[in-house]
Amino acid sequence: WSCRAVARSSCRAARWLRLPVHVICAAVSNRAGEAELTIPRLGTHEKTALATLDIFATDDVIARNRELARRMSESTAGLADHPHVAEVRQTGMILAIEFVKDRQSGERYDWRERRGLKAYEYALSQGALLRPIGNVIYLMPPYVIEPGQIDWLAGVARGAVDAACA
DSSP states (O other): OOHHHHHHHHHHHHHHTTOOHHHHOEEEEOTTSOEEEEOOSOOHHHHHHHHHHHHHHHHOHHHHHHHHHHHHHHHHGGGGGOTTEEEEEEETTEEEEEEOSBTTTTBOOOGGGOHHHHHHHHHHHTTOOOEEETTEEEEOOOTTOOHHHHHHHHHHHHHHHHHHTO
């Protein structure tokens, strides 16, 4: 790698990981007085960021995640008809399921009933970790998840909604 290529890659890592650019790359002047970007001594975090960029470049993670996100959408599509689900929304690999007392009227559960916690506890008993926030549960699987595991997770989510709304 040339110095400039490393600097470009490092700054890209900073941008993608939403890190301040100075965390990964630093500006210095060469003898001609031109500004150049170089990498100072890299710590573990910076090395990890660069290794992550290598994985994204060689394994086509984005394309795989698009397929996994599509699978999540398909696996949870049946929840849209659940009598206690107000909405299933998704952005990439994050999917949210909002549940209500009555879907037709839109009547919500009182937040003090802690229905999200009930859904969380059910999922945990099944070996899954769902993130509850109020009456919404979030599925945020790791990028290494397999399609069959997504189907299983969707089943757990359905059971979690049933348990929370019982």
